Amino acid sequence: MSGGVDSSVAAALLVERGYDVIGMMMRLWSEDCGTGGSNRCCTPDQLLDARRIADQLGIPFYVIDTQDVFRRTIVQFFIDRYAAGDTPNPCLECNRHIRFEWLLNHALAMDADFLATGHYARTQYGAGGRVRLLKGLDDAKDQSYVLSVLSQDKLRHALFPVGDYTKPDVRRMAEKLALPVAQKHDSQDLCFLADGDYRRFLAEHAPEAIRPGPILTRDGRQLGEHTGLPHYTIGQRKGLGISYHEALYVLTTDPAKNALIVGTQDELGHRGLIAGRVNWIAGDTPLEPFRADVKIRYKARPAAARVSPLPDGRVRVTFDERLNAITPGQGAVFYDGDECLGGGIITRVDDDAR
Amino acid sequence: MNTQLVYLDHSASTPLDPRVLDAMLPYFSEHYGNSLAVHSFGRQAERAVEDARDTVARVMNCHRHEIVFTSGGTESDNLALRGPVQYALTQGQPITLITTPVEHKAVAVTARQLRDTAGAALRVVPVDEHGRVSADDLRAALQNLPSGGLALVSLIHSNNEIGTRNPIPELAAIAHEYGAIVHTDAVQAPGHGPLDVSALDVDLLSLSSHKFYGPKGAGVLVVRNGIDFLTSHSGAKHEDYRRGGTHNVPGIVGTAAALELAMNTWPETAPRLAALRDRLVEGIMDRVPDTRLTGHPADRLPGHASFAFAHLDGNTLLMLLDQSGIAASSGSACKVGDPRPSPVLEAIGLGPEWTRGGLRLTLGHSTTGADISAVLDVLPKKIRAARQMPPSISV
Numbered sequence: 031m032s033g034g035v036d037s038s039v040a041a042a043l044l045v046e047r048g049y050d051v052i053g054m055m056m057r058l059w060s061e062d063c064g065t066g067g068s069n070r071c072c073t074p075d076q077l078l079d080a081r082r083i084a085d086q087l088g089i090p091f092y093v094i095d096t097q098d099v100f101r102r103t104i105v106q107f108f109i110d111r112y113a114a115g116d117t118p119n120p121c122l123e124c125n126r127h128i129r130f131e132w133l134l135n136h137a138l139a140m141d142a143d144f145l146a147t148g149h150y151a152r153t154q155y156g157a158g159g160r161v162r163l164l165k166g167l168d169d170a171k172d173q174s175y176v177l178s179v180l181s182q183d184k185l186r187h188a189l190f191p192v193g194d195y196t197k198p199d200v201r202r203m204a205e206k207l208a209l210p211v212a213q214k215h216d217s218q219d220l221c222f223l224a225d226g227d228y229r230r231f232l233a234e235h236a237p238e239a240i241r242p243g244p245i246l247t248r249d250g251r252q253l254g255e256h257t258g259l260p261h262y263t264i265g266q267r268k269g270l271g272i273s274y275h276e277a278l279y280v281l282t283t284d285p286a287k288n289a290l291i292v293g294t295q296d297e298l299g300h301r302g303l304i305a306g307r308v309n310w311i312a313g314d315t316p317l318e319p320f321r322a323d324v325k326i327r328y329k330a331r332p333a334a335a336r337v338s339p340l341p342d343g344r345v346r347v348t349f350d351e352r353l354n355a356i357t358p359g360q361g362a363v364f365y366d367g368d369e370c371l372g373g374g375i376i377t378r379v380d381d382d383a384r
Numbered sequence: 385m386n387t388q389l390v391y392l393d394h395s396a397s398t399p400l401d402p403r404v405l406d407a408m409l410p411y412f413s414e415h416y417g418n419s420l421a422v423h424s425f426g427r428q429a430e431r432a433v434e435d436a437r438d439t440v441a442r443v444m445n446c447h448r449h450e451i452v453f454t455s456g457g458t459e460s461d462n463l464a465l466r467g468p469v470q471y472a473l474t475q476g477q478p479i480t481l482i483t484t485p486v487e488h489k490a491v492a493v494t495a496r497q498l499r500d501t502a503g504a505a506l507r508v509v510p511v512d513e514h515g516r517v518s519a520d521d522l523r524a525a526l527q528n529l530p531s532g533g534l535a536l537v538s539l540i541h542s543n544n545e546i547g548t549r550n551p552i553p554e555l556a557a558i559a560h561e562y563g564a565i566v567h568t569d570a571v572q573a574p575g576h577g578p579l580d581v582s583a584l585d586v587d588l589l590s591l592s593s594h595k596f597y598g599p600k601g602a603g604v605l606v607v608r609n610g611i612d613f614l615t616s617h618s619g620a621k622h623e624d625y626r627r628g629g630t631h632n633v634p635g636i637v638g639t640a641a642a643l644e645l646a647m648n649t650w651p652e653t654a655p656r657l658a659a660l661r662d663r664l665v666e667g668i669m670d671r672v673p674d675t676r677l678t679g680h681p682a683d684r685l686p687g688h689a690s691f692a693f694a695h696l697d698g699n700t701l702l703m704l705l706d707q708s709g710i711a712a713s714s715g716s717a718c719k720v721g722d723p724r725p726s727p728v729l730e731a732i733g734l735g736p737e738w739t740r741g742g743l744r745l746t747l748g749h750s751t752t753g754a755d756i757s758a759v760l761d762v763l764p765k766k767i768r769a770a771r772q773m774p775p776s777i778s779v
Contacts, residue, residue: 052707057721077721092703093721136700139773140707 031055031084031091033076034216036148036192038083038209039200043191044146045087052142053084053091056133059101061224061231079211086209094136096128103127105222105235112232112260113239115285116359119176119328120220122375126179134187146189149173150197151370153185161185163311163370168196175328178363178373182313232260243288245272248281248297256290259283265298265355279354282379299352300381305362305374306344312371315339322364322371324349326356337364345374389709390755394687394748395544395572396713400638401597407641408599411634419631420620429633436640440604443647444589446581452605452623453636457571457592459617460605461490461538463627464567464588466616467607468536469502474614478533479504482525482564484540485731486515486548490590491538491569492727514680515548515732522555526562534612535564541589542572545728545744546679547688549577556585565611571595571603575646576654576685587611591643593635597749598642602635657747658686660756664745665689667760672767678729678742687747692734696741696771699723704766710759714742 031037031053044051055077077093084091104120104127111118129147137145150166151174161182165172180188192200204212223231232239240258247253254272256262262270266280270292278292303326310316316339323332324347335349347362356379363373411432417425419433433453441448454460465481472479481495481504499506509517509525517539529535537559542549556566567588573579574596581589589606593599607613607626619628665677674694693701698714699721705712714726725739745759 055721090706092699092706095697095699095721095723097721136773139769140704 031080032148033079033083033211034148035200035204035209035211035214036150038080038148038211039203039207040146040148040189040191041083041087041089042203042207042209044189045089049144051087051089051146052137052140053080053087053089054133054137055080055091055093056096056100056128057093058128058221059097059105060222079214083209083211086207094133096132099132100124100128100222108220108222109232109236109239111359113236115259115283117260117263117357118359119361119375120222121176121328122179122361125176130180130184130188134184138187144187144189146191148192149177149190150193151177151190152193153188153190160312161188164193165365165368165370166190166193168199171197174365174370175325175361175363175373178311178361178370179309180311181309182311185311229261233258241288243290245270245290245292246284246287248291248293253278253292259285259288259290262290263355264357299354300349300356300379301352302346302348302380302382303356303362304340304344304346304377304380306377308339308343308345308372308374310372315343322366325361325363325365326353326376327360330355332365344377346380348380388758389711390758391711391750392745392747392755392759393711393713394751395595395685395744395746397594397600398597398748399750400594400599401642401645403645404598404638404641408634408638411637415633419633420622429631432633433631433636436636439640439644443644444579444581444606445583446606447609449624450581450606450608452607452626453631453639454603454605454627455601455632455635456603457488457569457590457595458490459627460571460590460592460603461488461567461569462494463605463615463617464569464590464607465491465494465498465536465538467613467626468534468565468588468611469498469504470616471612471614472534473502475612478530480507480529480533480535480564481505482507482509482522482535482537482559484509484511484517484538486511486543486545486728487538487540488544488569488571491540491567495538511731513732515543515546515678515728516550516680517555519551519554519558522558526559526564529562529564535559535562536567537564538567538569541568541570541584542576542685542688543679543728544572545726545742546690546732547572547684548679549683549685552584552586560585572685572688574643575650576657576687577650579647581606581608591639593639593642596642596646599635599638602632602639604639604643653749654686657751660747660751660753661687661689663753664747664756664759667756668763671760671764676734676738678732678734685746687751689745689747691743691745692729692738693741693743693767693771694737696767697723697773698726698740698742700773701741701743701766701770704770705762708762708766710762713744713746 081091104124107123108118108120134145150171152164154162156162165174242255244252245254245256262280264280276294279298281291281293319338322337324335325332333349335347338346358376360376361373362376364371415428417429419429437448437451440451483495498504507525509521539550552568559566565587568586569590571592587608591604593602615626617627622628676692678690678692726742729739
């Protein structure tokens with residue numbers, strides 16, 4: 031329970047369905063924890079909200095100290111990957127290592143059967159007891175992307191009660207239950223940032239990741255200087271600070287040279303990517319290439335592609351159309367319609383497929 | 385889930401004794417006057433407050449004028465430190481506060497604040513492995529006090545976290561040799577043994593009513609005659625200008641009733657609780673490996689058992705016990721998920737493998753042998769579970 035609308039309604043739905051529910055909150059590390067600042071996911075305010083809702087629902091409520099492990103794994107991972115030139119997605123890692131490992135283990139040790147969260151996703155039991163992960167019914171809120179890291183043994187213990195509803199439905203339920211959080215804003219992705227500004231965060235916590243360097247064309251001509259690679263996103267056009275006879279876009283980065291590589295619009299985009307650390311939700315690695323819709327960011331539109339498992343465990347994804355924003359560090363998540371098949375972490379674009 | 389609840393957190397709070405409730409009830413909606421008012425309603429309230437003052441003074445062997453009714457232990461501790469310090473400030477005297485690393489936060493935080501705001505010098509006397517102050521260490525802390533200044537020694541009477549009792553009369557005598565005045569936080573003491581202000585030889589003493597089957601939001605500060613005191617809780621002439629604010633008449637009546645009961649009943653209840661406590665301690669020490677009893681093995685509160693378990697998160701254990709219907713607490717417990725190593729366990733010399741693994745089980749009037757059996761049955765299993773809980777994480 032985060033104190034937000036989704037997890038509160040999730041808890042309420044479970045109580046209504048007759049489950050014996052225990053409310054748990056993870057106290058996550060946040061920059062200004064303990065300073066009384068305006069941090070987000072671990073503020074005493076959120077905590078107070080969650081505790082009051084638990085009390086209103088008549089369930090126990092415990093806060094698990096997750097600060098240390100969260101800082102050592104997720105926050106450090108975030109810093110390290112940026113320093114290595116990637117654009118990491120800490121939510122994927124949090125679900126992999128914290129929520130569905132650390133917290134799930136706590137829940138199981140308390141003799142719980144399931145860990146329920148407020149994610150917009152659904153599970154479905156198929157033949158042979160296999161659990162399928164489906165998109166949330168509300169397409170605009172679907173969060174299966176960040177759950178694509180889950181394996182069968184995690185999904186068997188997972189419940190996503192709000193996945194069968196739309197966000198407006200969930201807000202209405204919160205109002206009907208008189209939960210004091212019905213009108214609360216949706217939470218942000220990077221919960222450990224005091225102000226949502228990851229650039230400032232990196233400047234303070236990982237200054238070595240933000241070094242000025244050259245802006246180069248593909249053929250190595252220097253056009254200017256950048257202020258630090260984490261300040262740019264692939265596909266970005268504005269704010270490069272160079273004048274050129276054509277519009278220039280960020281094509282990629284070269285972490286080894288600390289260089290930002292730019293080019294014209296027709297140089298932008300790739301037909302493919304390579305992803306590592308792949309998770310197959312069904313458990314088995316497919317033997318043959320297959321067609322799928324692939325999301326390359328949480329908010330990206332699914333793009334039609336061919337997914338080819340490689341002998342070393344990685345996958346090659348070849349899109350039907352070129353995509354402009356393939357970003358190393360983000361997840362590439364595979365869908366068959368509403369079903370999430372799994373995903374991996376993008377390691378590089380695949381120019382062989384151009 | 386176990387539906388039979390076992391409450392072993394009497395050091396945190398106790399239920400109101402029904403006899404105390406009966407004494408209080410008329411003062412909510414029947415005799416509701418303000419004790420300062422001139423009319424009959426006021427006189428009635430005033431009489432109740434002054435009768436209560438007589439009772440408290442009698443059972444604690446001090447003068448009625450020395451009793452200040454407060455809102456509880458924290459306020460009493462605050463006033464005990466701030467009152468003498470504020471007076472010293474008006475006189476331009478140098479101020480020295482001497483305390484221990486095992487005080488309740490009401491004393492520890494207030495002392496630090498006075499160091500920062502009133503320019504008080506703060507000296508911290510170490511404690512031994514049981515959490516007790518030795519005569520020699522106190523003597524050492526009393527050396528080279530500035531002349532003509534205020535020196536205030538604040539020592540906890542009975543430790544809330546580890547149950548240890550300090551030899552207050554001996555320590556107070558030493559402090560007085562050096563011209564210091566002495567406060568003792570005796571919040572945990574009533575109902576567990578004698579509490580005689582004159583025998584203790586202290587100048588200030590704090591009590592909290594809900595710790596001895598009285599109401600919450602009520603307490604006592606004893607200020608011995610002759611102690612210079614300028615209140616930090618200013619207002620009208622209540623409590624002889626030592627604590628402003630309309631009297632909490634039901635709370636004051638309840639305080640007196642509860643304290644009198646505690647003083648009359650401890651000779652019977654303390655041995656019973658001590659016997660149950662000893663069974664609990666032996667049972668846990670036998671059944672749980674890597675366990676230490678914290679606090680003094682013998683000279684401790686009779687209903688108080690406290691432990692440190694190596695390589696265990698106390699919060700996790702409390703959560704598992706709550707799920708089994710056992711209400712307990714720990715020194716590092718934190719319901720907002722931000723536990724710190726217990727400063728008390730650190731002060732008695734325990735290493736980092738122990739200081740997050742504190743558990744306090746405190747018995748009270750309603751505790752039965754069956755409760756102890758239930759805990760001895762459940763606790764070892766829950767400790768095994770809690771010790772296994774933090775999984776190894778690798779990215």
